[in-house]
Amino acid sequence: MMAVFNRALFQMAAVVSMITLVTFYFMIFHNCSGELTQEAPTTQKLRLPPMSHLPPPGPCTCPGGSTLLKEHLPKDQYGELVKRRAKELHQHKARTTSVLSRLLFASPNSPLQYPIQGFKVLPLTSTLIPGLALHAGQRSSYKVSLNVSKGVLTTEITADGVKVQGHGESRLIMESSSLVTLNYLLAKVSYTSTVYHIHTGDLASFQFENHEAVFPITIKQPLLPVLYDMGTDVSSHVTVITKTFLRYTQLKVLLSSIRRFYSNIEVIIADDSFEPENITGEHIRQYIMPPAQGWFAGRNLAVSQVTTKYLLWVDDDFVFTEETKIEKLVEVMEAVPELDVLGGTVQGNQFYFSLLYEEGEEMDGGCLYRKSNEKFHPLPGYPQCSLTSGVINFFLARTHAVQKVGFDPKLQRVAHTEFFMDGLGSLLVASCDHVSIGHQPKTSHNKDKARYDKFRNPAGMLIPAECDHLPFLSVNESSTGQTTCGRALCADHNFDIKIGER
């Protein structure tokens, strides 16, 4: 296969180049003089790329009325926290950035040919660098050099008329009186990374006379793909998960409604009630947590136990109806594999929102905006669904993708938006209006109701309880009055974040 591909390429290339060659021959025939002098100045003037136009990671200013963290911090803690946060951010950058994000340019009229993208090597493994070549005009002698910083370079040493220095080192210099020979050597140059790393990069500097080209080398340990077996029916690829706390009455209604429509689908229940009741049944798994561990801890526990390709999140006081057709959501996910989360509607209410994140200054953090009822655009081929940043508490999700983001167990109550904040940039989210689930009547005569409410909605928090033990910041969504906070915000110590309508 590879061989055929190359031969085809070779022939095609040969033909094209001959044609071009000849055409060009006639073009040039009429006028042999180049205008070097005129070219030089403009070249000079234009060499510098307009760096200033790069999107700067600069500060962002949050609108007035923002809840500023520092105003809520005891003065004596502030200094220490800022120091620790700076160190964490520094480590975060060391982990997430490499030379592969640096801006590089191809300079015009350079005689050098080199790979600008796609040259990938395994750590500690020698790999030939594709496409290196010099296309300079007549010289008495041709001398090029290659420099790397995280590896060594080798080539084939050919005996006569060639000078090679630094074979097996990080700087390789090759000289020959023949361009053909030099290009032969260049075609044989291999790169070997000398430090084991699983995802990083190196920059190679390729030089001839006063020309320099810098190109990236991706050093990557490939991952084994994680593939789930869809099996043959919905219960072989979807698990229903929920979290309960002092609401067994509602939970039982939910469970029987599930069984009405899906007789053998797996159901996982995370339970942090004070006196857990035993919930048993075919394909029902109950996990007992220490009391009052909280909303996200329970979600994260449930997610950690799913073995099917997809999971369906439902609240313990929802109820399956004729419109709760999981298959319809699966159909969309299967058709658009880039999707990670697909929300439906709860009793006809299709809640969704978009998030805008402005990366801020190192010390002050960024600004995060949430806009309710904003979607980006319909999902191609599925007009009932639209891309957005966050959805309602009823969604089908790709198990592996959700496990990667997780529900921060620090968040004990109220949290919902926070999952989508943490997933921003990791989860592709859409909201659909053609699949819905019911909500049980709010006025339940559950003996635990009062106790539940006390936990669920602690009164009069300026900084909500779930933020107390977080390193930082509560965020007040003034537009809705709902108070919310999240790991992304709290642990990221974004001092000036405001969540609210733009």
Place this chain on the structure above:
Amino acid sequence: MMAVFNRALFQMAAVVSMITLVTFYFMIFHNCSGELTQEAPTTQKLRLPPMSHLPPPGPCTCPGGSTLLKEHLPKDQYGELVKRRAKELHQHKARTTSVLSRLLFASPNSPLQYPIQGFKVLPLTSTLIPGLALHAGQRSSYKVSLNVSKGVLTTEITADGVKVQGHGESRLIMESSSLVTLNYLLAKVSYTSTVYHIHTGDLASFQFENHEAVFPITIKQPLLPVLYDMGTDVSSHVTVITKTFLRYTQLKVLLSSIRRFYSNIEVIIADDSFEPENITGEHIRQYIMPPAQGWFAGRNLAVSQVTTKYLLWVDDDFVFTEETKIEKLVEVMEAVPELDVLGGTVQGNQFYFSLLYEEGEEMDGGCLYRKSNEKFHPLPGYPQCSLTSGVINFFLARTHAVQKVGFDPKLQRVAHTEFFMDGLGSLLVASCDHVSIGHQPKTSHNKDKARYDKFRNPAGMLIPAECDHLPFLSVNESSTGQTTCGRALCADHNFDIKIGER
């Protein structure tokens, strides 16, 4: 596939013709007769980048004695499973690959300047393309065009002496009699992606006469950094986690040994015993699972509940000693933030192994090799630690990194290597010999011992029990006799994988 093939062909042809063109230009420059006969053939020989030398995703052949999955599959299931697997792999590729991995070359002697790396845009957000310029010699008129496929292009329309076509479309053509004016227009060109996506790319084609440059555009929604507050002492940044099953005697010994050295460090216990005993105590959290959920399900549950930056994994029959200095492991992790997992020794036994993964053909999967006692090289600055692929059951790990990989709950017993297989390429792992933990005497008179052993080591499995409900393949590590299997293998349906010494 065909499309890619053709485009590749076309690009090659373009590259080749330009190169040829320009070399010829240089030749003629110095001497109008030009040695066509001499240069042309060498030109041919040297133009083509050695594509064949790119690491091909081709097949790998596993050594004889490999356990071949297909031999263990009922003939009637085989066909269907292969079809399903093919579909899953196709989806996996749609999720994980983009044009950003395609091999691109900078052609020599091109008058075009353009960004080859680092041009990143937010989805649906207009961003100026840095560094676009033309450096051609004298012409009566200059005409350039830009093409993209996932967005639109705009520039500043300046009134006189300028022709701009396709403003706000995916093909932008600009013409001017003045090179300066044209370069002004080029400096003002902005790209806006038209489809919302969180991580993908576009390729821009930049053309002038018969020169073409293709450069990448990264479309990325930035993630909010996840930063943990280290706090001020070890218990504010490390949680000890374990999993127990019918071994309360050992568990209690472990817990008291922990308290001897760490009075208030958080301990999380995942428990899937048949009749769970209540384990209570300050900073001890016990989670009761349905019975016999298994080894990795328990690990994954425990990991899902950690809120500190680091977690320390220990088996329930280990015992803390004077040498169990968590701080020493934390010190290394803090100094080398790229690290994700740092193993110690158990009773002086420093077990570690390296993994080699050969990506295989689409249908047959790849080959995974495990080499015991192989490390890559010492950790710079920490000679007691060496980089490797997998370590023993006693390790400090970065919580967020481990949560991203997870312990596949499908694996019920014996599994250990599988976590590191799943983490290959995601987790940077090292093994150290300067921190150790003890192991409780094996001969415990636990009444549940027999029952435990029956579950832990089911006798005479050709395909071990934990593989039964996995879509595929058990792998026999002949060298050690230990039988093992993993999601990476089973769910990836790698038919011909063998784990064993190279």
